[in-house]
Amino acid sequence: MRIPLVDLAAQQAEVADEVRAGLGEVFTTTAFIGGPAVGRFERAYAAAIGVEHCVGVANGTDALELALRAVGVGPGGEVVIPANTFIATAEAVSRIGAVPVLVDVDEEHLLIDPAAVRAALTARTEAIVPVHLFGQVAPMDELLKVAADAGVPLVEDAAQAQGARRGGQAAGSFGVAAGTSFYPGKNLGAAGDAGAVTTNDAGVARTVRVLSAHGSERKYEHERVGMNSRLDTVQAVVLEAKLRRLAAWNDARRAAAARYGMMLADVLGVRTPKVVPGNEDVWHLYVVQVDDRDRVLHELNKAGIGAGIHYPTPVHLTGAYAHLGYGAGSFPVAEAAAGRILSLPLHPHLTEAQQGVVVDALSGAVR
Numbered sequence: 115m116r117i118p119l120v121d122l123a124a125q126q127a128e129v130a131d132e133v134r135a136g137l138g139e140v141f142t143t144t145a146f147i148g149g150p151a152v153g154r155f156e157r158a159y160a161a162a163i164g165v166e167h168c169v170g171v172a173n174g175t176d177a178l179e180l181a182l183r184a185v186g187v188g189p190g191g192e193v194v195i196p197a198n199t200f201i202a203t204a205e206a207v208s209r210i211g212a213v214p215v216l217v218d219v220d221e222e223h224l225l226i227d228p229a230a231v232r233a234a235l236t237a238r239t240e241a242i243v244p245v246h247l248f249g250q251v252a253p254m255d256e257l258l259k260v261a262a263d264a265g266v267p268l269v270e271d272a273a274q275a276q277g278a279r280r281g282g283q284a285a286g287s288f289g290v291a292a293g294t295s296f297y298p299g300k301n302l303g304a305a306g307d308a309g310a311v312t313t314n315d316a317g318v319a320r321t322v323r324v325l326s327a328h329g330s331e332r333k334y335e336h337e338r339v340g341m342n343s344r345l346d347t348v349q350a351v352v353l354e355a356k357l358r359r360l361a362a363w364n365d366a367r368r369a370a371a372a373r374y375g376m377m378l379a380d381v382l383g384v385r386t387p388k389v390v391p392g393n394e395d396v397w398h399l400y401v402v403q404v405d406d407r408d409r410v411l412h413e414l415n416k417a418g419i420g421a422g423i424h425y426p427t428p429v430h431l432t433g434a435y436a437h438l439g440y441g442a443g444s445f446p447v448a449e450a451a452a453g454r455i456l457s458l459p460l461h462p463h464l465t466e467a468q469q470g471v472v473v474d475a476l477s478g479a480v481r
């Protein structure tokens with residue numbers, strides 16, 4: 115039995131009829147750019163997370179770059195981000211010509227550490243980007259206070275947290291703006307690349323829309339140097355259909371995570387992930403920690419289990435970001451975690467029987 119990390123085929127099967135009908139309309143009307151499905155999805159997504167504006171863009175990295183530019187980040191500015199995140203968080207900063215300033219994370223949940231953020235602020239800090247890692251909201255209560263005290267905008271990286279909440283409030287609605295990704299493997303995934311910026315600020319929304327469409331609001335009137343980063347109409351059709359299932363799929367992920375928690379409770383040598391009190395986790399990833407991780411991963415993979423590592427190398431130790439000059443030892447929590455973390459298969463269609471197989475293989479490997 116092969117057990118994949120994510121099962122996109124099962125998701126696709128649920129939405130196939132709606133997607134086929136929607137795509138039929140797109141191809142019949144040939145409204146390939148900015149067709150009605152784009153606006154419908156933007157309004158539905160904004161409503162789902164409780165913000166005024168959602169601007170669909172081409173991918174999550176662009177969403178973060180555009181959100182940062184819209185809140186005023188420019189060349190030479192500093193942007194505080196966690197050391198353990200997908201590299202796109204840092205790339206979005208670099209592409210503006212701004213400088214990623216990395217900080218460590220907390221040992222318990224691997225979320226950005228507000229005290230470290232406060233210590234990293236300088237006169238050049240232009241934004242703080244918490245990442246809602248693995249599906250749970252970063253410590254926004256403290257971070258909003260740090261940001262407000264410093265007068266620095268907070269831009270959330272909500273790529274791993276569609277539907278996640280803290281105190282009832284959704285990821286993507288805390289900051290001045292947020293960028294999210296609809297990469298196929300995310301909780302809300304397209305059939306290719308897609309992303310969005312969410313915000314309650316009409317000015318930020320307008321700037322993102324203008325920048326994402328060649329710097330123009332009206333065709334051929336270019337007010338600034340923008341880019342081409344629109345949400346594809348075909349992707350909007352897929353996203354509309356999947357958004358209708360997002361809450362149910364996140365519930366299914368929560369149920370699967372709870373089952374893992376029970377099944378792994380007595381397995382010595384496996385540290386299971388913990389939910390921050392007050393958070394509603396959407397379990398983008400189920401990340402355990404083990405000794406001798408590479409061997410354990412190899413054994414799981416050999417048994418046909420699609421376990422993975424998110425992420426094997428903290429941002430500052432990648433070749434791309436060696437020039438920042440941090441070096442090994444700079445962020446001990448992120449670095450130690452990178453050698454121990456292991457993502458187990460988790461998706462809305464994972465069965466209890468499949469989880470039994472994963473747990474048996476894992477128990478055998480750590481023994």
Ligand SMILES: *Cc1c(COP(=O)(O)O)cnc(C)c1O
Pocket residue numbers: 173174175176199200202203245271273274294295296297307308309
């Ligand atoms: C996926 C992801 C992104 C980037 O999204 P793309 O759509 O692949 O550009 C950014 N940040 C985090 C934390 C992610 O997981």
